[in-house]
Amino acid sequence: MVKPIKLYTWGTPNGHKISIFLEILQLPYEVHSVDITKNESKQEWFVKLNPNGRIPTIEDPNTGITLSQTGAILQYLADKYDTDLKYSYKYGTPEYYKTLEYLIFQVAENGPIQGQANHFKVYAKEKIQYGIDRYINDTKRIYGVYEDILSRNAANQSLYLVGSHYTVADFALFGWANRLERLEIDIHQWPLLSKWFTKLAEISEVQKGLTVG
Amino acid sequence: MVKPIKLYTWGTPNGHKISIFLEILQLPYEVHSVDITKNESKQEWFVKLNPNGRIPTIEDPNTGITLSQTGAILQYLADKYDTDLKYSYKYGTPEYYKTLEYLIFQVAENGPIQGQANHFKVYAKEKIQYGIDRYINDTKRIYGVYEDILSRNAANQSLYLVGSHYTVADFALFGWANRLERLEIDIHQWPLLSKWFTKLAEISEVQKGLTVG
Numbered sequence A, B: 001m002v003k004p005i006k007l008y009t010w011g012t013p014n015g016h017k018i019s020i021f022l023e024i025l026q027l028p029y030e031v032h033s034v035d036i037t038k039n040e041s042k043q044e045w046f047v048k049l050n051p052n053g054r055i056p057t058i059e060d061p062n063t064g065i066t067l068s069q070t071g072a073i074l075q076y077l078a079d080k081y082d083t084d085l086k087y088s089y090k091y092g093t094p095e096y097y098k099t100l101e102y103l104i105f106q107v108a109e110n111g112p113i114q115g116q117a118n119h120f121k122v123y124a125k126e127k128i129q130y131g132i133d134r135y136i137n138d139t140k141r142i143y144g145v146y147e148d149i150l151s152r153n154a155a156n157q158s159l160y161l162v163g164s165h166y167t168v169a170d171f172a173l174f175g176w177a178n179r180l181e182r183l184e185i186d187i188h189q190w191p192l193l194s195k196w197f198t199k200l201a202e203i204s205e206v207q208k209g210l211t212v213g
Helices: A013-024 A044-049 A070-081 A094-123 A129-151 A168-177 A191-201 A204-209 B013-024 B044-049 B070-081 B094-123 B129-151 B168-177 B191-201 B204-209
Strands: A005-009 A029-033 A057-060 A065-068 B005-009 B029-033 B057-060 B065-068
Touching: A005 A013, A013 A029, A013 A070, A013 A094, A013 A168, A013 A204, A044 A057, A057 A070, A065 A070, A065 B094, A070 A094, A070 A168, A070 B094, A094 A129, A094 A168, A094 B065, A094 B070, A094 B094, A129 A191, A129 B129, A168 A191, A191 A204, B005 B013, B013 B029, B013 B070, B013 B094, B013 B168, B013 B204, B044 B057, B057 B070, B065 B070, B070 B094, B070 B168, B094 B129, B094 B168, B129 B191, B168 B191, B191 B204
Parallel strands: A005 A029, B005 B029
Antiparallel strands: A005 A057, A057 A065, B005 B057, B057 B065
Protein backbone atom coordinates (compact mmCIF):
# COMPACT_ATOMS: atom_id res chain seq x y z
CA MET A 1 0.00 0.00 0.00
CA VAL A 2 1.64 3.23 -1.14
CA LYS A 3 1.35 6.05 1.39
CA PRO A 4 0.46 9.49 0.00
CA ILE A 5 3.42 11.49 -1.27
CA LYS A 6 3.52 15.07 0.03
CA LEU A 7 3.72 17.53 -2.86
CA TYR A 8 4.67 21.12 -2.02
CA THR A 9 3.60 23.07 -5.06
CA TRP A 10 1.90 26.01 -6.72
CA GLY A 11 0.10 26.32 -10.05
CA THR A 12 3.17 26.95 -12.20
CA PRO A 13 4.59 24.99 -15.16
CA ASN A 14 7.18 23.41 -12.85
CA GLY A 15 4.53 22.46 -10.31
CA HIS A 16 2.29 21.01 -13.00
CA LYS A 17 5.02 18.74 -14.36
CA ILE A 18 4.94 16.84 -11.07
CA SER A 19 1.17 16.83 -10.46
CA ILE A 20 0.65 15.57 -14.02
CA PHE A 21 3.11 12.73 -13.58
CA LEU A 22 1.67 11.76 -10.18
CA GLU A 23 -1.76 11.57 -11.84
CA ILE A 24 -0.37 9.57 -14.75
CA LEU A 25 1.19 7.07 -12.35
CA GLN A 26 -2.07 7.01 -10.33
CA LEU A 27 -0.13 7.59 -7.12
CA PRO A 28 -1.78 8.92 -3.97
CA TYR A 29 -0.53 12.39 -3.05
CA GLU A 30 -1.35 15.26 -0.71
CA VAL A 31 -1.06 18.78 -2.03
CA HIS A 32 0.53 21.41 0.19
CA SER A 33 0.11 24.77 -1.52
CA VAL A 34 3.09 27.08 -1.14
CA ASP A 35 1.98 30.56 -2.14
CA ILE A 36 4.94 31.90 -4.08
CA THR A 37 3.19 35.26 -4.54
CA LYS A 38 3.61 35.65 -0.75
CA ASN A 39 7.21 34.34 -0.85
CA GLU A 40 6.24 31.27 1.18
CA SER A 41 8.90 29.21 -0.60
CA LYS A 42 11.57 31.47 0.92
CA GLN A 43 10.38 30.84 4.48
CA GLU A 44 12.66 28.95 6.82
CA TRP A 45 10.47 25.85 7.12
CA PHE A 46 10.46 25.42 3.34
CA VAL A 47 14.15 26.22 2.81
CA LYS A 48 14.89 23.35 5.20
CA LEU A 49 13.22 21.07 2.66
CA ASN A 50 14.72 22.77 -0.40
CA PRO A 51 17.76 25.02 0.07
CA ASN A 52 16.94 26.68 -3.25
CA GLY A 53 13.59 27.95 -1.93
CA ARG A 54 11.52 26.99 -4.94
CA ILE A 55 8.56 24.72 -5.57
CA PRO A 56 7.97 21.88 -6.29
CA THR A 57 9.39 19.64 -3.58
CA ILE A 58 8.21 16.19 -2.55
CA GLU A 59 8.45 14.20 0.66
CA ASP A 60 7.87 10.50 0.13
CA PRO A 61 6.95 8.70 3.38
CA ASN A 62 7.41 5.36 1.59
CA THR A 63 11.17 5.91 1.25
CA GLY A 64 11.95 8.85 3.56
CA ILE A 65 13.26 10.77 0.55
CA THR A 66 12.81 14.56 0.29
CA LEU A 67 13.55 15.85 -3.19
CA SER A 68 13.49 19.04 -5.24
CA GLN A 69 14.27 20.01 -8.85
CA THR A 70 11.64 18.74 -11.27
CA GLY A 71 14.18 16.76 -13.29
CA ALA A 72 15.24 14.84 -10.19
CA ILE A 73 11.68 14.37 -8.89
CA LEU A 74 10.41 13.03 -12.24
CA GLN A 75 13.35 10.66 -12.57
CA TYR A 76 12.82 9.45 -8.99
CA LEU A 77 9.10 8.84 -9.50
CA ALA A 78 9.76 6.94 -12.73
CA ASP A 79 12.55 4.83 -11.17
CA LYS A 80 10.59 4.01 -8.03
CA TYR A 81 6.98 3.75 -9.17
CA ASP A 82 7.00 2.99 -12.90
CA THR A 83 8.43 -0.45 -12.40
CA ASP A 84 6.45 -1.93 -15.29
CA LEU A 85 8.08 0.67 -17.60
CA LYS A 86 4.87 2.15 -19.01
CA TYR A 87 6.36 5.66 -18.93
CA SER A 88 10.07 4.97 -18.86
CA TYR A 89 12.74 2.70 -20.27
CA LYS A 90 14.93 0.20 -18.55
CA TYR A 91 17.83 1.66 -16.56
CA GLY A 92 21.04 1.61 -18.57
CA THR A 93 19.49 1.32 -22.04
CA PRO A 94 20.04 3.86 -24.86
CA GLU A 95 16.36 4.90 -24.52
CA TYR A 96 16.85 5.51 -20.80
CA TYR A 97 19.69 7.94 -21.48
CA LYS A 98 17.96 9.59 -24.44
CA THR A 99 14.99 10.24 -22.13
CA LEU A 100 17.37 11.73 -19.58
CA GLU A 101 19.00 13.92 -22.27
CA TYR A 102 15.68 15.37 -23.38
CA LEU A 103 14.43 15.73 -19.80
CA ILE A 104 17.56 17.69 -18.98
CA PHE A 105 17.20 19.73 -22.17
CA GLN A 106 13.79 20.72 -20.81
CA VAL A 107 14.96 21.67 -17.32
CA ALA A 108 18.26 23.23 -18.42
CA GLU A 109 17.17 25.15 -21.53
CA ASN A 110 13.44 25.17 -22.27
CA GLY A 111 12.38 25.99 -18.72
CA PRO A 112 15.04 28.61 -17.88
CA ILE A 113 14.81 30.40 -21.24
CA GLN A 114 11.01 30.40 -21.44
CA GLY A 115 11.01 31.55 -17.81
CA GLN A 116 13.22 34.51 -18.71
CA ALA A 117 10.95 35.27 -21.67
CA ASN A 118 8.00 35.36 -19.26
CA HIS A 119 9.93 37.70 -17.03
CA PHE A 120 10.80 40.24 -19.71
CA LYS A 121 7.51 40.02 -21.61
CA VAL A 122 5.00 39.68 -18.79
CA TYR A 123 6.44 40.51 -15.37
CA ALA A 124 9.29 43.05 -15.66
CA LYS A 125 8.36 46.53 -14.47
CA GLU A 126 10.55 48.09 -17.15
CA LYS A 127 10.07 47.21 -20.81
CA ILE A 128 13.46 45.98 -22.01
CA GLN A 129 13.08 45.16 -25.69
CA TYR A 130 16.53 43.53 -25.84
CA GLY A 131 15.52 41.02 -23.17
CA ILE A 132 12.12 40.34 -24.74
CA ASP A 133 13.66 39.64 -28.15
CA ARG A 134 16.55 37.60 -26.79
CA TYR A 135 14.40 35.17 -24.83
CA ILE A 136 11.41 34.97 -27.17
CA ASN A 137 13.75 34.13 -30.04
CA ASP A 138 15.58 31.50 -28.05
CA THR A 139 12.30 30.00 -26.83
CA LYS A 140 11.22 29.60 -30.46
CA ARG A 141 14.59 28.07 -31.36
CA ILE A 142 14.18 25.52 -28.56
CA TYR A 143 10.70 24.45 -29.72
CA GLY A 144 12.22 24.12 -33.19
CA VAL A 145 14.74 21.70 -31.70
CA TYR A 146 11.90 19.68 -30.16
CA GLU A 147 10.19 19.61 -33.57
CA ASP A 148 13.42 18.15 -34.97
CA ILE A 149 13.53 15.61 -32.13
CA LEU A 150 9.96 14.48 -32.89
CA SER A 151 10.82 14.24 -36.60
CA ARG A 152 13.54 11.72 -35.71
CA ASN A 153 10.91 9.45 -34.16
CA ALA A 154 8.92 8.89 -37.38
CA ALA A 155 8.97 5.14 -36.62
CA ASN A 156 6.46 5.99 -33.87
CA GLN A 157 4.47 8.59 -35.86
CA SER A 158 6.43 11.33 -34.05
CA LEU A 159 4.00 11.03 -31.15
CA TYR A 160 6.64 10.74 -28.42
CA LEU A 161 10.03 12.31 -27.81
CA VAL A 162 11.65 8.92 -27.18
CA GLY A 163 10.60 5.50 -28.43
CA SER A 164 7.10 4.10 -28.41
CA HIS A 165 5.49 5.74 -25.39
CA TYR A 166 5.41 8.88 -23.27
CA THR A 167 8.16 9.51 -20.74
CA VAL A 168 9.05 12.18 -18.21
CA ALA A 169 10.69 14.07 -21.09
CA ASP A 170 7.24 14.54 -22.67
CA PHE A 171 5.42 15.44 -19.44
CA ALA A 172 8.14 17.94 -18.46
CA LEU A 173 7.93 19.71 -21.81
CA PHE A 174 4.14 19.69 -21.75
CA GLY A 175 4.11 21.71 -18.53
CA TRP A 176 5.86 24.58 -20.30
CA ALA A 177 4.37 24.12 -23.79
CA ASN A 178 1.01 24.63 -22.11
CA ARG A 179 2.05 28.17 -21.15
CA LEU A 180 3.34 29.33 -24.55
CA GLU A 181 0.18 31.39 -25.14
CA ARG A 182 1.38 33.80 -22.49
CA LEU A 183 4.24 34.66 -24.86
CA GLU A 184 1.90 34.82 -27.86
CA ILE A 185 3.76 31.88 -29.37
CA ASP A 186 1.48 29.41 -31.13
CA ILE A 187 2.65 25.81 -30.72
CA HIS A 188 0.60 24.86 -33.77
CA GLN A 189 3.17 26.57 -36.01
CA TRP A 190 5.23 23.39 -35.57
CA PRO A 191 3.23 20.54 -37.17
CA LEU A 192 4.64 17.67 -35.14
CA LEU A 193 4.57 19.55 -31.84
CA SER A 194 1.02 20.60 -32.63
CA LYS A 195 -0.11 16.98 -32.90
CA TRP A 196 2.01 15.96 -29.90
CA PHE A 197 0.54 18.75 -27.76
CA THR A 198 -3.06 18.11 -28.79
CA LYS A 199 -2.84 14.39 -27.95
CA LEU A 200 -1.25 15.00 -24.57
CA ALA A 201 -3.78 17.71 -23.68
CA GLU A 202 -6.61 15.20 -24.23
CA ILE A 203 -5.40 12.81 -21.54
CA SER A 204 -7.65 13.11 -18.48
CA GLU A 205 -4.77 12.68 -16.00
CA VAL A 206 -2.92 15.52 -17.70
CA GLN A 207 -5.99 17.72 -17.43
CA LYS A 208 -6.38 16.86 -13.76
CA GLY A 209 -2.69 17.53 -13.06
CA LEU A 210 -3.08 21.01 -14.52
CA THR A 211 -5.68 21.91 -11.87
CA VAL A 212 -3.28 21.32 -8.95
CA GLY A 213 -1.42 24.07 -7.11
CA MET B 1 39.48 -2.95 -22.44
CA VAL B 2 37.55 0.31 -22.66
CA LYS B 3 37.65 1.89 -26.13
CA PRO B 4 38.22 5.67 -26.22
CA ILE B 5 35.08 7.75 -25.83
CA LYS B 6 34.70 10.49 -28.44
CA LEU B 7 34.24 13.88 -26.79
CA TYR B 8 33.00 16.73 -28.97
CA THR B 9 33.84 19.81 -26.99
CA TRP B 10 35.27 23.31 -26.68
CA GLY B 11 36.98 25.09 -23.80
CA THR B 12 33.83 26.26 -22.02
CA PRO B 13 32.53 25.54 -18.50
CA ASN B 14 30.13 22.95 -19.92
CA GLY B 15 32.89 21.29 -21.92
CA HIS B 16 35.19 21.23 -18.92
CA LYS B 17 32.64 19.48 -16.72
CA ILE B 18 32.95 16.43 -18.96
CA SER B 19 36.71 16.48 -19.57
CA ILE B 20 37.28 16.83 -15.83
CA PHE B 21 35.08 13.84 -15.04
CA LEU B 22 36.64 11.71 -17.79
CA GLU B 23 40.05 12.50 -16.27
CA ILE B 24 38.78 11.73 -12.76
CA LEU B 25 37.48 8.35 -13.95
CA GLN B 26 40.77 7.75 -15.82
CA LEU B 27 38.85 6.84 -18.95
CA PRO B 28 40.43 6.93 -22.41
CA TYR B 29 38.90 9.61 -24.64
CA GLU B 30 39.51 11.37 -27.94
CA VAL B 31 38.91 15.09 -28.13
CA HIS B 32 37.14 16.46 -31.19
CA SER B 33 37.24 20.24 -30.98
CA VAL B 34 34.08 21.94 -32.20
CA ASP B 35 34.88 25.62 -32.70
CA ILE B 36 31.80 27.37 -31.41
CA THR B 37 33.24 30.77 -32.37
CA LYS B 38 32.85 29.56 -35.98
CA ASN B 39 29.38 28.10 -35.31
CA GLU B 40 30.64 24.58 -35.95
CA SER B 41 28.13 23.18 -33.44
CA LYS B 42 25.31 24.40 -35.68
CA GLN B 43 26.61 22.49 -38.72
CA GLU B 44 24.53 19.65 -40.06
CA TRP B 45 27.00 16.88 -39.12
CA PHE B 46 26.97 18.01 -35.50
CA VAL B 47 23.23 18.64 -35.25
CA LYS B 48 22.76 14.99 -36.29
CA LEU B 49 24.59 14.08 -33.07
CA ASN B 50 22.89 16.73 -30.93
CA PRO B 51 19.67 18.33 -32.20
CA ASN B 52 20.31 21.25 -29.84
CA GLY B 53 23.55 22.16 -31.63
CA ARG B 54 25.64 22.66 -28.51
CA ILE B 55 28.77 21.09 -27.08
CA PRO B 56 29.58 18.87 -25.29
CA THR B 57 28.40 15.61 -26.86
CA ILE B 58 29.89 12.14 -26.43
CA GLU B 59 29.86 9.03 -28.58
CA ASP B 60 30.76 5.91 -26.62
CA PRO B 61 31.88 3.04 -28.89
CA ASN B 62 31.67 0.68 -25.92
CA THR B 63 27.87 0.99 -25.75
CA GLY B 64 26.89 2.68 -29.02
CA ILE B 65 25.38 5.53 -27.01
CA THR B 66 25.50 9.13 -28.30
CA LEU B 67 24.59 11.63 -25.61
CA SER B 68 24.35 15.37 -25.02
CA GLN B 69 23.43 17.65 -22.10
CA THR B 70 26.10 17.68 -19.42
CA GLY B 71 23.70 16.47 -16.74
CA ALA B 72 22.87 13.38 -18.77
CA ILE B 73 26.48 12.73 -19.82
CA LEU B 74 27.80 12.96 -16.26
CA GLN B 75 25.07 10.68 -14.95
CA TYR B 76 25.76 8.19 -17.75
CA LEU B 77 29.52 8.15 -17.11
CA ALA B 78 28.96 7.66 -13.38
CA ASP B 79 26.39 4.87 -13.90
CA LYS B 80 28.47 3.03 -16.48
CA TYR B 81 32.07 3.56 -15.40
CA ASP B 82 32.05 4.36 -11.69
CA THR B 83 30.91 0.89 -10.74
CA ASP B 84 32.96 0.89 -7.53
CA LEU B 85 31.09 4.05 -6.43
CA LYS B 86 34.14 6.23 -5.81
CA TYR B 87 32.34 9.27 -7.25
CA SER B 88 28.71 8.30 -6.98
CA TYR B 89 26.21 6.58 -4.71
CA LYS B 90 24.27 3.41 -5.26
CA TYR B 91 21.30 3.69 -7.61
CA GLY B 92 18.07 4.18 -5.68
CA THR B 93 19.57 5.44 -2.42
CA PRO B 94 18.76 8.84 -0.85
CA GLU B 95 22.34 9.97 -1.63
CA TYR B 96 21.87 9.00 -5.29
CA TYR B 97 18.82 11.24 -5.60
CA LYS B 98 20.35 14.08 -3.57
CA THR B 99 23.30 14.00 -5.99
CA LEU B 100 20.84 14.13 -8.90
CA GLU B 101 18.99 17.06 -7.27
CA TYR B 102 22.15 19.12 -6.89
CA LEU B 103 23.43 18.11 -10.34
CA ILE B 104 20.16 19.31 -11.82
CA PHE B 105 20.28 22.48 -9.73
CA GLN B 106 23.63 23.12 -11.43
CA VAL B 107 22.43 22.49 -14.99
CA ALA B 108 19.00 24.08 -14.54
CA GLU B 109 19.87 27.17 -12.49
CA ASN B 110 23.56 27.80 -11.88
CA GLY B 111 24.63 27.22 -15.50
CA PRO B 112 21.77 29.04 -17.25
CA ILE B 113 21.77 32.04 -14.90
CA GLN B 114 25.56 32.45 -14.79
CA GLY B 115 25.53 32.04 -18.58
CA GLN B 116 23.06 34.90 -18.91
CA ALA B 117 25.20 36.99 -16.53
CA ASN B 118 28.18 36.35 -18.83
CA HIS B 119 26.10 37.43 -21.78
CA PHE B 120 24.95 40.74 -20.32
CA LYS B 121 28.21 41.60 -18.56
CA VAL B 122 30.80 40.37 -21.06
CA TYR B 123 29.35 39.61 -24.49
CA ALA B 124 26.29 41.79 -25.19
CA LYS B 125 26.94 44.58 -27.69
CA GLU B 126 24.58 46.89 -25.82
CA LYS B 127 25.07 47.60 -22.13
CA ILE B 128 21.79 46.67 -20.47
CA GLN B 129 22.17 47.42 -16.77
CA TYR B 130 18.87 45.71 -15.93
CA GLY B 131 20.15 42.44 -17.39
CA ILE B 132 23.56 42.74 -15.73
CA ASP B 133 22.02 43.33 -12.31
CA ARG B 134 19.33 40.68 -12.68
CA TYR B 135 21.72 37.86 -13.52
CA ILE B 136 24.68 38.88 -11.37
CA ASN B 137 22.37 39.06 -8.35
CA ASP B 138 20.79 35.70 -9.09
CA THR B 139 24.22 34.12 -9.67
CA LYS B 140 25.26 35.31 -6.21
CA ARG B 141 22.02 33.99 -4.71
CA ILE B 142 22.70 30.57 -6.25
CA TYR B 143 26.23 30.36 -4.82
CA GLY B 144 24.68 31.33 -1.49
CA VAL B 145 22.40 28.30 -1.84
CA TYR B 146 25.43 26.09 -2.49
CA GLU B 147 27.09 27.54 0.63
CA ASP B 148 23.97 26.49 2.57
CA ILE B 149 24.12 23.02 0.98
CA LEU B 150 27.76 22.62 2.05
CA SER B 151 26.86 23.81 5.57
CA ARG B 152 24.38 20.93 5.82
CA ASN B 153 27.22 18.46 5.28
CA ALA B 154 29.20 19.40 8.39
CA ALA B 155 29.48 15.68 9.20
CA ASN B 156 31.95 15.55 6.30
CA GLN B 157 33.68 18.89 7.05
CA SER B 158 31.52 20.51 4.33
CA LEU B 159 34.02 19.28 1.75
CA TYR B 160 31.46 17.69 -0.60
CA LEU B 161 27.96 18.58 -1.72
CA VAL B 162 26.64 15.11 -0.90
CA GLY B 163 27.96 12.58 1.57
CA SER B 164 31.58 11.58 2.07
CA HIS B 165 33.09 12.01 -1.39
CA TYR B 166 32.94 14.03 -4.58
CA THR B 167 30.20 13.35 -7.11
CA VAL B 168 29.12 14.69 -10.48
CA ALA B 169 27.28 17.44 -8.57
CA ASP B 170 30.64 18.79 -7.38
CA PHE B 171 32.43 18.48 -10.73
CA ALA B 172 29.54 20.13 -12.58
CA LEU B 173 29.53 23.10 -10.22
CA PHE B 174 33.31 23.39 -10.33
CA GLY B 175 33.22 23.94 -14.11
CA TRP B 176 31.21 27.12 -13.59
CA ALA B 177 32.67 28.22 -10.24
CA ASN B 178 36.01 28.30 -12.05
CA ARG B 179 34.67 31.06 -14.32
CA LEU B 180 33.24 33.36 -11.65
CA GLU B 181 36.20 35.75 -12.00
CA ARG B 182 34.83 36.78 -15.36
CA LEU B 183 31.87 38.27 -13.49
CA GLU B 184 34.15 39.82 -10.84
CA ILE B 185 32.53 37.59 -8.25
CA ASP B 186 34.97 36.24 -5.68
CA ILE B 187 34.11 32.70 -4.60
CA HIS B 188 36.19 33.22 -1.47
CA GLN B 189 33.46 35.47 -0.05
CA TRP B 190 31.67 32.21 0.87
CA PRO B 191 33.87 30.43 3.45
CA LEU B 192 32.76 26.87 2.75
CA LEU B 193 32.71 27.27 -1.03
CA SER B 194 36.16 28.85 -0.79
CA LYS B 195 37.59 25.75 0.88
CA TRP B 196 35.62 23.43 -1.43
CA PHE B 197 36.87 25.25 -4.53
CA THR B 198 40.50 25.38 -3.39
CA LYS B 199 40.60 21.64 -2.66
CA LEU B 200 39.03 20.70 -5.98
CA ALA B 201 41.33 23.03 -7.93
CA GLU B 202 44.36 21.21 -6.47
CA ILE B 203 43.39 17.84 -7.96
CA SER B 204 45.68 17.09 -10.91
CA GLU B 205 42.88 15.45 -12.97
CA VAL B 206 40.75 18.56 -12.51
CA GLN B 207 43.64 20.74 -13.69
CA LYS B 208 44.15 18.49 -16.72
CA GLY B 209 40.44 18.51 -17.57
CA LEU B 210 40.51 22.31 -17.64
CA THR B 211 43.08 22.29 -20.47
CA VAL B 212 40.78 20.38 -22.86
CA GLY B 213 38.75 22.00 -25.61
